[in-house]
Amino acid sequence: MAEQEVLLTVSPSPHLRSPENIPSAMRDVLIALLPVTLCSIYMYRWYAVFLIAVSMAAAALFELLFRKIMKKQATLHDCSALVTGLLLALCLRPGTPWWSVILGAFFAVGIAKELMGGLGWNRFNPALFGLVAVTLLAPLYVGTTATFAPLRQFFGPLDALTQATPLALIKQGLYEQISLSRLFLLSPGGALGETSALALFIGGAYLLYKKHIRWQTPVSIIGTVLILAIFWGNPLENIASGIPLYHIFAGGLLLGAFFMATDWVTSPITEKGELIFGIAIGILVMLFRKALGPTEGVAFSILIMNAFVPLIDRLTKRPKFGEVPAKKAAVAPAGTAVSKSN
């Protein structure tokens, strides 16, 4: 009898688990990114395939390497490195030199994630950290893009590569060169992940449907940008020109709102926190676009707000069940500051 006793599993309650785990959630993110990935490949052909392949492979290898050096168990099966690799590639413009991609993956997975303690301990979104690192290091290798040149003859010529980004056009007041509907459906210019707003909406909707992300973050970011874009300047003129929609469909806003700012690890833990987080990102994005130098500031905006997440969590700490005194709730008229946590 003794020999059968040891074969029963003894573990603390609960004894049931939802079928969802980190690998399945990460796979869902990859699925959600599929439409925009396909759009970018349609648009940029081998340039996109090459970038995505290099980025994902480098991200996976750096994860393996760093965990090996730090004598930790390999975690490739959780697919988070692949997600980071794909997101990084989608943030880059076609024609980005291969070693720049690898450097980005090194910063993203190696520095921002693994050196911070691995998945869950990173304070900054790895893909954006990698992107910003290579962006800031760009001056160091101006002129060395020639390294990429020999490959071009294999990939063939592509007009899209040299096109101005839609955001740059808006900034120059030349937005009429590109129609809103093209921008929404499929258009070149900018990074791989900026080729189709529709594809990003589909991916975002899938993540919402699968309940991997809450509506609060994307809605508050997009809503804030929309409102600011309308009221920055003459509202009537803005609406007539359609500029607010350009601000949403162009650049990295949708990619950031649906896939970057919603990153589990680097976003606030409650709905209320996510609203604050999203509104702040929206304001920063518009500041970058309208008032500051660079044409695009989504990556910087999200990274800046990543740093505020612990503070937001503490400031938005919700009352426990039954903690809001019934008396106070009864006296206060409806619609006042008494928080009604849902």
Next chain:
Amino acid sequence: MSVRTFQRGAFLPHYKEFTESEPVSTLSLPPEVVIPLQQHIGAPSKALVAAGDKVKVGQKIGESSAFVSVPVHSSVNGTVIAVEPRPTFTGASVESVVIAVDPEQEEPQWPEQDHTALTKEEIKEAIKEAGIVGMGGAAFPTHVKLSPPKPIDTIVINACECEPFLTCDHRLMLERTFDLVEGATLIARVVGAENIVFGVEINKPDAIEALQKRIAGEKNISVVGLAVKYPQGSEKQLIKATLDREVPPGKLPLEVGVVVQNVATAVAVFEACRFKKPLIERVLTYSGDAAANPGNLKVRLGTPIKHVLKERGGIKGAPPPTDEDVPMPPHLVGKVIMGGPMTGWAQSHLDAPVVKGTSGILLFSPAMVVKTAHSDCVRCGKCVDHCPMFLYPNYIGLYAERGSYERAADWGALDCFECGICVYVCPANRPIVQFVRETKREIAAARAKAK
């Protein structure tokens, strides 16, 4: 009927189909019963018998003079073999009375009396003498719960049975509807409550119908249909759903004028008052995907779970049990749980006896057993979304993991009632309930030390 519920929580698979239409059947007597002297929260009882004594069904064999305690009765006729520590369902050994059953001896007839004529004090005394505790699992002495220091206006009968698999309360509601309502009425009389509310999850429409039929014309008794959401049967969530009252953190339901009692407890109260019958048996759900013959069983307290398995054909697909042993092939059965799947206890052997708080015995196939290791928190916020107490299970886990128990308490560890929903939804499979228990233990130790 409008369906009410509480905020947050989660929808779990029910797994009730195994047993929900199985009428309660009585399990045979085992050759030997093991009756722990402490099956309740509070002071342990002291044995009133010694090895060699003959005992009868319903005879008091353990008692304590403490208020927060209940007596223990023999569930069988037989001879005391030993009074010694025996392992219980938690794994801890508890002083127990071991009785060899004499199946030849006649079972007693319980004399009927008019329970409606009893006074408040008589009812409470009968409840205490019968050794009744909360039979939903907590096993808190019922007579103590019915001695509230504040006025009570409503009794809520917890008929949710929100744990997956369990159907014993469902069957009681169908088969003992009259007794259940009488028991609830007795409970309401003890505390002077005017109203009785039955909170039933709507996946038991037949039970709701039976109750409504029974209480037709009664002004102060109502049935409330509740969403099938876990943990609907937790006291605070149940009170919120049925009465829209919120029990403050760290307080008991009596704070808002409510006492909650479980279905099985109410039936036991009826039996104690009507027949002077002590708590010697209970209905439990024997289920799980590895059980050959699941069912709702009326089992004598002290029956070792091995006897239950033996009588019900053991493991599905395995050789049938013999008198000697129950074959437990590891490829067919991976886990044995006493209680529900969300809050129950995994067993390392089949010797633990059925006690007053045992609502179920579940056999899981290896496929149902969670084997993945946990990883670091990825801050997905699912635990925060689902926590019915609006706590921060993620932070509790993170801080407890590195020994910062005070900070774990800051994020609500002490208000957690360990429903397990955070662990259920956690994609990183983090053992948050375990972290909570650790925090409670460490904080209690630290506070005791400070005194």
